[in-house]
Amino acid sequence: MTKIFVLLLCLIVVAFGFVNGSVDEKEKIGIFELKKGEISLKVTNWGASIVSLVLPDKNGKLGDVVLGYDSIKEYTNDSTYFGATVGRVANRIGGAEFTLNGKHYKLVANEGNNTLHGGSRGFSDVVWKVKRYQREGPSPIVTFTYHSFDGEEGFPGDLLATVSYILTGKNQLVIIMKAKALNKPTPVNLANHAYWNLGGQNSGNILNEVIQIFGSKITIVDSKLIPTGKFASIKGTAYDFLKPQIIGSRINQLAKTKGYDINYVLDGEKGKKIKLAAKVHDKKSGRSLELYTNAPGLQFYTGNYIKDVKGKSGYVYKAHAGLCLESQAFPDSVNHPNFPSTIVTKEKPYKHYMLFKFSTKSH
Ligand SMILES: *[C@@H]1O[C@H](CO)[C@@H](O)[C@H](O)[C@H]1NC(C)=O
Ligand SMILES: *[C@@H]1O[C@H](CO)[C@@H](O)[C@H](O)[C@H]1NC(C)=O
Ligand SMILES: *[C@@H]1O[C@H](CO)[C@@H](O)[C@H](O)[C@H]1NC(C)=O
Numbered sequence: 001m002t003k004i005f006v007l008l009l010c011l012i013v014v015a016f017g018f019v020n021g022s023v024d025e026k027e028k029i030g031i032f033e034l035k036k037g038e039i040s041l042k043v044t045n046w047g048a049s050i051v052s053l054v055l056p057d058k059n060g061k062l063g064d065v066v067l068g069y070d071s072i073k074e075y076t077n078d079s080t081y082f083g084a085t086v087g088r089v090a091n092r093i094g095g096a097e098f099t100l101n102g103k104h105y106k107l108v109a110n111e112g113n114n115t116l117h118g119g120s121r122g123f124s125d126v127v128w129k130v131k132r133y134q135r136e137g138p139s140p141i142v143t144f145t146y147h148s149f150d151g152e153e154g155f156p157g158d159l160l161a162t163v164s165y166i167l168t169g170k171n172q173l174v175i176i177m178k179a180k181a182l183n184k185p186t187p188v189n190l191a192n193h194a195y196w197n198l199g200g201q202n203s204g205n206i207l208n209e210v211i212q213i214f215g216s217k218i219t220i221v222d223s224k225l226i227p228t229g230k231f232a233s234i235k236g237t238a239y240d241f242l243k244p245q246i247i248g249s250r251i252n253q254l255a256k257t258k259g260y261d262i263n264y265v266l267d268g269e270k271g272k273k274i275k276l277a278a279k280v281h282d283k284k285s286g287r288s289l290e291l292y293t294n295a296p297g298l299q300f301y302t303g304n305y306i307k308d309v310k311g312k313s314g315y316v317y318k319a320h321a322g323l324c325l326e327s328q329a330f331p332d333s334v335n336h337p338n339f340p341s342t343i344v345t346k347e348k349p350y351k352h353y354m355l356f357k358f359s360t361k362s363h
Pocket of ligand 2: 074077078079
């Protein structure tokens with residue numbers, strides 16, 4: 001009798017400790033602001049996500065160019081990946097499985113039979129630790145870390161992931177994503193899932209913005225958006241953005257996916273690690289961005305599946321309200337030996353560099 005009583009007491013204490021622990025964790029979610037010159041960035045350690053980026057338009061009027069919400073609570077209930085860091089493996093893994101060094105791994109399938117953005121509780125759905133925070137100065141920075149455990153969503157090994165947001169130069173945002181495998185080799189592919197609208201997050205859609213994407217090939221996908229392993233030239237197709245094009249000019253040709261949702265193989269310059277991936281320009285506001293990265297691919301997504309999402313100040317986002325420029329490894333790389341490897345080991349850590357250069361022209 002006493003033994004059972006003691007056991008029950010232990011269980012209650014453990015249960016309370018757990019509840020307390022998770023409440024405690026929730027309480028540590030915050031919003032962190034970086035300010036430099038004309039731009040200010042807000043991020044949260046929930047999913048290491050971008051909340052807002054405010055910068056002037058051609059008339060000097062400030063505007064927020066990132067889709068999102070007013071409150072943390074809405075971020076914790078989000079299913080569109082607004083602003084988030086996605087992982088452990090961004091994009092899709094076909095069949096929610098892979099084999100590595102002879103061992104078969106079954107993952108959590110959260111999009112039909114496939115895994116999208118790391119599973120049903122990926123890196124975008126966890127609380128990251130705040131490791132460093134400097135709000136102002138020459139290089140304002142915030143650094144988040146997340147310790148992903150062995151077996152999380154089915155992935156092998158403990159992994160220490162780090163994401164830093166840094167404001168630098170004139171109107172430049174650098175994002176550095178790193179990951180260290182602590183015991184077992186594992187696939188890693190981290191990406192930033194911000195939805196940009198240079199006209200302002202509440203300005204309608206991005207179909208009249210102009211984009212240039214420096215990739216002459218795409219990875220061909222099947223009807224479930226899983227790569228077949230083959231590549232196709234974009235020449236003469238609606239995917240050709242080698243020269244600047246209005247985003248909406250040929251979007252009707254992509255009825256099946258309701259718009260762009262495709263991985264570009266970035267061309268880059270021979271011998272150079274950092275490539276110019278894309279340029280976007282919004283004529284109305286005069287705002288432009290350029291994205292440079294060391295990643296081999298760029299998923300270009302035109303927010304095809306945004307459906308009446310209630311965002312900042314009650315503004316309702318509809319399809320194409322924003323665009324994502326997800327520099328990353330090719331989707332489903334772990335199942336395609338001919339794609340650049342995404343396997344991270346103790347000896348071979350992961351590093352993903354992104355530089356967003358913003359500018360405003362008045363003409
Ligand atoms: C719960 O957390 C609070 C604050 O961290 C702490 O003071 C308290 O002792 C904890 N209670 C239990 C039952 O663990
Ligand atoms: C959570 O998200 C769903 C849609 O994904 C929405 O219907 C619901 O209203 C949201 N709940 C809260 C409390 O925001
Ligand atoms: C998942 O796979 C099974 C077996 O191959 C198939 O019958 C089913 O239709 C698939 N589900 C989806 C949503 O694709």
